[in-house]
Structure formats: C-alpha cells, structure tokens
Amino acid sequence: MSLNHIETNNDDDVAILDITSDDNNNNDDDEESPLLNDNTQQNNSIVLTPISDTIRVPSISRYRLTNILRTILFIEFLTLLTIWLVGYTTHSLIDDIIHYQFTTSIFDIVSVSVCKLILLIIFLTELETSVIARLYQVNSRQSFIFIRYLYIIILLLLSSCSLAFSIIKLIFVLYKLKLNKLYLSSVYLFLIFSSIEFIGSLLMIPYLTRIKLLEQQRSNLTKKKVNLKRLISLAKSERLLISIAILFLLLSSATQIIQPYFFGKIIDNALTSDTMHLVNINVLILLGINCAGAVASSFRSWLFELSGQRIVYRLRQNIFNSIIKQEVGFFDDTRTGELTNRLSSDTQVLQNAVTVNISMLVRFLVQIIGSLAVMFYLEVTLTLVLMVVVPMIILISKQYGSIVQKLRKKFQDELAAAGSTAEESISNIRTVRIFGAERKISDHYLDNLLKSYAVGKKLAWNTGLFMGIVSLLVAGVHDRKLSTGLLASFLMYMLQVALAFAFLASLFTDFMQALGASERIFDLLDRQPKIPSTSDSTCCIKPIDFDGYVHLENVCFTYPTRSDQQVLNNITFEIKSGQKVALVGPSGGGKSTIASLIERFYDPQSGTIYFGSQPLNTIDPQWLRENVSFVNQEPSLFACSIRDNITFGFDKNNISLDDIQLVAKQANAHDFIEQFENKYDTLVGERGVRLSGGQRQRIAIARALLMSPKLLLLDEATSALDAESEHLVQEAIERAMINRTVLVIAHRLSTVRNADLVIVIDHGTIVEQGTHDDLIAKEDGIYKKLVLRQLMAGNSSITTE
Numbered sequence: 001m002s003l004n005h006i007e008t009n010n011d012d013d014v015a016i017l018d019i020t021s022d023d024n025n026n027n028d029d030d031e032e033s034p035l036l037n038d039n040t041q042q043n044n045s046i047v048l049t050p051i052s053d054t055i056r057v058p059s060i061s062r063y064r065l066t067n068i069l070r071t072i073l074f075i076e077f078l079t080l081l082t083i084w085l086v087g088y089t090t091h092s093l094i095d096d097i098i099h100y101q102f103t104t105s106i107f108d109i110v111s112v113s114v115c116k117l118i119l120l121i122i123f124l125t126e127l128e129t130s131v132i133a134r135l136y137q138v139n140s141r142q143s144f145i146f147i148r149y150l151y152i153i154i155l156l157l158l159s160s161c162s163l164a165f166s167i168i169k170l171i172f173v174l175y176k177l178k179l180n181k182l183y184l185s186s187v188y189l190f191l192i193f194s195s196i197e198f199i200g201s202l203l204m205i206p207y208l209t210r211i212k213l214l215e216q217q218r219s220n221l222t223k224k225k226v227n228l229k230r231l232i233s234l235a236k237s238e239r240l241l242i243s244i245a246i247l248f249l250l251l252s253s254a255t256q257i258i259q260p261y262f263f264g265k266i267i268d269n270a271l272t273s274d275t276m277h278l279v280n281i282n283v284l285i286l287l288g289i290n291c292a293g294a295v296a297s298s299f300r301s302w303l304f305e306l307s308g309q310r311i312v313y314r315l316r317q318n319i320f321n322s323i324i325k326q327e328v329g330f331f332d333d334t335r336t337g338e339l340t341n342r343l344s345s346d347t348q349v350l351q352n353a354v355t356v357n358i359s360m361l362v363r364f365l366v367q368i369i370g371s372l373a374v375m376f377y378l379e380v381t382l383t384l385v386l387m388v389v390v391p392m393i394i395l396i397s398k399q400y401g402s403i404v405q406k407l408r409k410k411f412q413d414e415l416a417a418a419g420s421t422a423e424e425s426i427s428n429i430r431t432v433r434i435f436g437a438e439r440k441i442s443d444h445y446l447d448n449l450l451k452s453y454a455v456g457k458k459l460a461w462n463t464g465l466f467m468g469i470v471s472l473l474v475a476g477v478h479d480r481k482l483s484t485g486l487l488a489s490f491l492m493y494m495l496q497v498a499l500a501f502a503f504l505a506s507l508f509t510d511f512m513q514a515l516g517a518s519e520r521i522f523d524l525l526d527r528q529p530k531i532p533s534t535s536d537s538t539c540c541i542k543p544i545d546f547d548g549y550v551h552l553e554n555v556c557f558t559y560p561t562r563s564d565q566q567v568l569n570n571i572t573f574e575i576k577s578g579q580k581v582a583l584v585g586p587s588g589g590g591k592s593t594i595a596s597l598i599e600r601f602y603d604p605q606s607g608t609i610y611f612g613s614q615p616l617n618t619i620d621p622q623w624l625r626e627n628v629s630f631v632n633q634e635p636s637l638f639a640c641s642i643r644d645n646i647t648f649g650f651d652k653n654n655i656s657l658d659d660i661q662l663v664a665k666q667a668n669a670h671d672f673i674e675q676f677e678n679k680y681d682t683l684v685g686e687r688g689v690r691l692s693g694g695q696r697q698r699i700a701i702a703r704a705l706l707m708s709p710k711l712l713l714l715d716e717a718t719s720a721l722d723a724e725s726e727h728l729v730q731e732a733i734e735r736a737m738i739n740r741t742v743l744v745i746a747h748r749l750s751t752v753r754n755a756d757l758v759i760v761i762d763h764g765t766i767v768e769q770g771t772h773d774d775l776i777a778k779e780d781g782i783y784k785k786l787v788l789r790q791l792m793a794g795n796s797s798i799t800t801e
C-alpha cells in the first residue's frame with residue numbers, strides 16, 4: 001500500500017491504516033508499510049519513520065470514543081455515589097454496608113460502578129498503549145493479536161455483565177417495591193448508563209480491529225501530553241504561594257456556593273414569617289459571607305498574580321539565555337520578531353495558563369461540584385431531572401440548529417429559483433402571450449414552488465419535533481412543589497453551573513493556546529547550540545603559546561540557510577605570526593565569510609582551521625573571544641554610553657578611565673569624544689545613530705584595541721566617508737595593526753600596499769596570492785585589473801561590484 005493509497009483510502013473522512021483487518025491476509029505487511037520505513041520493516045527494529053507532511057490529518061473519532069466512555073463511567077460513579085450518600089435516611093451508611101440486602105440497598109450498584117470505572121479505565125489505557133506500541137512495532141504481531149482479543153473480551157464481558165446486573169436489580173426492586181423514590185431512580189440511571197456503556201463497547205470493536213490513527217497525530221498527542229506536564233511543572237517553583245492561593249480560592253468558592261442558599265432563605269423568610277427578625281439575621285449572615293468572599297478573592301488574585309509574575313520572569317530569563325547562546329547561523333534562519341515574541345507574548349500566555357487559568361479551572365470545578373451538591377441537598381429529584389434534561393436540551397438544540405440552518409438555506413435557494421422564474425415570465429409576458437405558453441410557465445413555476453414547499457415541510461416537521469421533545473423534557477421539570485425562595489436558590493445554582501461550564505469551555509481554548517506557546521518555548525529552551533558559546537567537553541583547550549599563527553586547510557563552506565550555494569571552496573592559506581594579510585577580490589567572493597569562520601560564527605562543512613597547532617573546534621570559545629577581535633564593516637553599537645560601548649565585554653569596574661582614554665586616543669576617537677558635553681558618558685542612541693559612520697568605526701576600533709587581541713580581523717568600510725573622516729579611520733586602523741597579526745578585508749589600495757601578503761578571492765576560491773608588487777607585475781591578473789579599474793575610476797576602493 002502506498003502513501004497515496006493511505007490518503008485516498010478512507011471511509012469516514014479518516015486516513016485508514018488497517019493493520020489487522022485480516023490477520024491471515026498476506027497483504028498485511030504491505031498495509032503497514034506507510035508508517036514504517038524499509039529499514040524498519042527489514043530489521044524489525046523500533047526506528048520510527050517521520051510521517052510525510054502530505055498526509056491529511058485525520059479525525060480521531062475512535063480516540064474520542066474511549067474518552068467519552070471514560071467520562072460516562074466517571075459521571076455514572078459520581079452520580080450513584082452522590083445519590084447513595086444523600087438519599088440514605090433510615091440508618092447509618094455503615095449499617096447499610098454491614099446489613100446489606102439486595103432489594104433495599106443501592107450499595108451494590110455503587111460498588112459495581114467503582115469497579116467498572118477502575119477496570120475499564122485500566123483496560124482502555126492498556127489497549128491504547130498496545131495499539132500504539134504495535135504501530136511502532138514495539139510488540140510482536142502475535143502478542144498484539146492476543147492482547148487485542150483479550151481486551152475485546154474483557155471490555156464486552158464487563159459491560160454486558162454490568163447491563164445484566166442492572167436489569168436483574170431493577171426487576172427485583174420493582175417486584176419488592178422496598179426502595180425509596182430516589183434510590184429507585186438511581187437503579188434506572190444505572191441501567192441507562194450500563195446500556196450506553198454496552199453500546200459504546202460494541203462501537204469500540206472496530207477500533208480494536210482497525211487502527212485509524214496516523215503517526216503524526218499520535219506523536220502530536222504524546223508531545224502535547226509531555227508539554228502539558230512540563231507546563232504544569234513550571235508552577236512547581238512557586239508551589240508554596242500557589243498552595244496558599246488555592247486555599248483562598250477554595251474559601252472564596254465556598255462563599256460563592258453558599259450565597260444562593262441564604263438568598264433563597266431570605267426570600268422564604270420574607271414571604272412566610274411575620275417578623276423581620278429571621279430575615280435580618282439571614283441578611284447579616286449573607287453580608288458576612290460576602291465580605292469573607294471578597295477578602296478571600298482579593299488574596300487569591302494577588303497570590304496567583306504574584307506567583308505568575310515570578311514564574312514568568314524566571315522563564316523569560318531562561319529563554320533569553322537560551323537564545324543568546326545559540327550559534328550565529330540560528331539567527332540567520334530565525335526572525336528577530338519571532339524570538340522577541342517568544343519572550344513577550346508566548347511567556348504571557350504561559351503565565352496565564354499556569355496561574356490564572358489553573359485557578360479558574362479549580363474555581364469552576366469547585367463551583368460545579370459544590371453547586372450540584374447543594375442542589376442535591378435542596379431537591380434531589382429535581383436536580384437529577386435537570387442533570388439529565390439540561391444536557392439533552394443543549395444537545396438537541398445544537399442538532400436542531402444545524403439542521404434548520406441547512407434547511408433554511410436550501411429553502412431560500414429554492415424560493416429564489418421560483419422567484420426568478422416568475423420574474424422572467426412576467427417581464428416577458430408579451431412573448432408568453434404570443435406563444436400561448438401560460439400553462440407551460442405556470443407548470444414550471446409550480447415545479448419550483450413544490451421544491452421549496454418540500455423543504456418548508458421538512459422545516460415545519462423538524463420544528464414541531466424539536467418543540468415536542470423540548471416540551472416533553474421541560475414537562476419533567478415542571479410540577480415540582482417548591483417554595484419561592486427554594487426556586488430562586490435553584491435558579492441561581494443552575495446559573496452558576498451553566499456559567500462555570502461555559503467558562504470551562506473557554507478555558508479549554510486558552511489551554512490549547514498555552515500548549516502551542518509552550519511547545520515553541522520548550523523547543524527553544526531545549527535547543528542545544530551547534531557551536532557552543534561556552535567551554536564544553538568538546539572545546540575546552542586554551543592554547544598557551546598562541547602567537548597569532550592561523551592556518552586554513554581545504555576549507556569548504558556553505559551557509560546553512562543557503563545550502564545549495566558553495567561559498568568557499570578548498571581555501572588553504574596561512575597567516576604567520578605578526579603578518580598583515582589582506583583579502584581582496586570582487587564583492588560577494590567570500591572574504592567576510594572567511595573572517596566569520598575564523599571567529600567561529602560558523603563551522604566549515606569540510607577542512608580545518610588551526611590556531612597554532614590546535615583545531616579551532618577544540619578551542620575554548622571564551623579564550624577565542626579574548627584573543628581574536630573583529631572590527632566589522634558597519635560596527636553596531638549598543639544604546640548606552642561611549643564608555644560602556646568601549647568596555648563592552650569587560651567588567652567595566654576593572655577598567656580605568658585612563659585605559660579607556662588610551663585606546664580611544666589610539667583609535668583617533670578621544671578628540672571627538674571630548675567635544676561632547678558628557679564626554680565618555682555621552683549616550684550614542686540605538687545602534688549608535690547619534691554618531692557619524694566614521695565615529696562609530698573609531699569607537700569600534702577602540703573597543704577592539706582594549707581587548708588587545710593576538711589576532712585582529714578587520715573588515716574595512718566600503719561606505720563613503722568624507723576625506724577627513726576617512727583619513728582618521730585609516731590612521732586608527734594602521735595604528736591598530738602595529739605589533740599584531742592581522743587579517744584585513746581590504747578595500748583600499750593603501751592598506752593592500754602595506755600588507756605582507758595579498759590573497760585574491762573570487763567565487764569562493766583563491767585565485768591569486770603574493771605581495772602587491774608580485775601581483776601587479778602579473779600580466780592579465782585579476783588583482784591588476786581590480787587596481788587598474790580603481791585607478792581609472794579615480795577612487796581608492798579596489799572592490800568591484
């Protein structure tokens with residue numbers, strides 16, 4: 001079966017991989033192939049194959065079915081337990097257990113439901129695990145077939161036994177008629193739940209024999225689970241604060257739950273008692289509850305917000321540290337906006353998820369459970385009826401809404417068709433008369449009308465059916481003898497439950513959003529830089545006797561973002577200690593790339609760069625930064641003072657102003673700095689915009705000189721500077737070169753003339769090398785052409801475009 005086959009072979013909008021539809025089927029192995037690569041199949045190993053992007057993401061209906069089944073089991077257990085606890089009136093509950101009788105107690109059905117809950121949840125989880133393991137070929141086919149049938153049998157056995165038990169119980173209790181109304185209703189409920197579970201188990205059979213999952217979806221699910229765990233673990237560091245906040249949350253929720261009860265009491269007292277005494281007492285109690293609630297709420301909000309802020313500031317710090325240590329190539333590939341977004345909005349989403357959203361989740365769950373408990377306490381039967389009726393009305397209304405929407409659209413379309421027939425006929429009445437076609441167009445109009453009428457009939461029928469069902473359901477709720485106060489309390493509790501459910505739904509969206517954000521953030525936090533920025537086990541050597549000697553041997557390089565373009569090809573040359581080596585050549589030839597490789601911004605794909613005798617990739621990065629300095633073509637400064645910019649990378653407390661002034665003087669920067677009002681404390685603005693291009697370069701040279709590097713990498717500016725400025729920069733550069741090993745990407749003739757070695761780079765290869773005099777003497781040499789062109793153009797730049 002091919003991948004395409006998977007895409008098209010679907011029966012209910014799901015891409016199907018039927019790995020076991022017929023276990024004896026010879027094609028079985030073929031059918032598995034899309035998820036497993038050839039290697040995996042041949043070796044029967046557990047190597048996972050990445051799924052193709054072209055595979056349509058399927059729905060996971062079967063997965064949902066298991067979740068629905070689990071939820072039903074849980075609701076069943078909760079409902080039966082509540083009824084048992086609330087509805088028992090004669091003796092104590094312990095008596096009910098000790099003197100248990102089949103026809104007078106419902107303790108048995110509560111026990112069955114709890115056993116069912118535990119067993120089925122275990123088996124369903126095991127089943128899913130084994131199905132997934134089979135897909136990954138972790139377990140063998142034989143064991144999978146065995147496990148699968150075992151689970152089918154267990155599932156069916158459990159659900160059918162429970163159904164049979166519920167029927168027997170109902171027959172017996174109806175025959176003896178010893179149960180009170182509430183307990184009787186619980187036996188009915190048990191029967192209903194057992195029937196649903198039995199049907200659910202039957203529906204699960206296809207799931208057990210056919211796997212409708214794709215690897216991508218599954219790995220997403222696993223990843224989401226992992227992320228959720230990790231997301232929640234973020235809150236661990238603040239567990240004390242969060243625990244106290246949860247205590248306040250429970251307190252404020254309790255006050256909220258109790259309010260409607262007293263509100264109802266006040267109404268009843270006001271309507272029934274003659275004096276206002278009771279009313280006043282209850283009003284005071286309500287006031288006290290409200291005040292306590294308000295205090296608890298404010299503490300809750302404060303503590304959750306505080307812990308959120310603490311979590312997010314630490315998270316931001318970690319993300320920033322992770323970003324900043326990535327290799328330069330990572331930033332070529334990742335947009336700055338994307339990274340700053342991780343720091344700002346993604347962390348904000350996470351902050352909300354681990355604090356506000358968790359607090360809301362707990363609050364609404366407590367609100368739902370608490371309100372339902374009080375409702376049960378106030379009026380059990382009505383609550384039960386409402387619990388069944390309200391979800392049913394919601395479901396039916398949703399279904400009705402979507403049917404009516406479709407029918408209305410169809411009705412409008414049919415009516416529009418009939419309308420256009422009528423309009424066309426009336427506007428062409430003369431033609432109709434001439435041909436005597438009245439009958440014909442009348443029939444045509446009638447045809448169209450009948451179509452819209454047929455849709456209208458369906459609409460009417462659906463509306464009638466809907467109203468009938470809703471009236472029937474509502475009738476079940478009517479006719480209960482309730483006091484006005486009780487009714488008011490009831491309505492308020494209903495509202496609380498409904499609102500809590502509505503908010504829970506919106507919380508789900510927030511959590512999904514947070515999961516997305518956490519995935520991005522954790523990916524970033526987990527990312528290991530390809531080139532370390534601090535020493536690790538692979539690069540920790542600090543060459544002691546480094547004298548500036550650098551050797552490039554057969555270096556080949558392509559940028560990670562443009563892997564199809566070879567930028568450097570077999571580059572081999574050496575820079576001897578104390579030498580000035582100039583790289584020249586046409587723009588885009590690869591000169592700056594060589595400097596970037598020596599700075600280890602990138603690693604070459606092949607070949608080696610040696611510092612002395614030491615390969616660059618074994619050298620401690622910190623040592624490298626201290627011994628190699630790079631002055632860029634367009635140096636960028638930070639938005640701080642000139643002093644801070646010059647001492648960037650140092651502990652500025654260890655550097656005296658004299659040291660700073662010394663390097664500034666060497667870099668021809670001291671004079672212009674002294675002219676500023678704040679001198680060395682002058683702020684340079686973002687990226688140094690408050691300085692001229694020449695001034696920026698001289699500050700950058702001063703910064704490099706302060707480092708006193710053994711190897712200086714210089715990229716001469718190509719941008720035009722005025723003659724005075726250019727002279728000052730040039731002078732600074734020449735001073736910087738004294739007593740140093742220098743690799744200069746030269747654009748000026750004067751620099752090249754003074755170099756010990758000139759290397760001409762074109763299209764990523766060394767095309768010529770020698771001294772200026774050697775190269776100029778070469779007939780038809782590229783270097784000679786570059787120099788001649790520059791002389792004819794009348795400028796000092798030797799770079800051609």
Ligand SMILES: Nc1ncnc2c1ncn2[C@@H]1O[C@H](COP(=O)(O)OP(=O)(O)OP(=O)(O)O)[C@@H](O)[C@H]1O
Pocket residue numbers: 332559561562567585586587588589590591592593594799
């Ligand atoms: N970060 C990058 N990602 C992808 N390609 C790049 C990157 N930087 C440079 N390149 C490409 O690599 C090639 C060599 O660029 P490089 O900057 O080394 O040339 P150069 O000789 O220094 O040019 P110039 O004299 O104009 O500065 C060019 O084709 C350029 O487009």
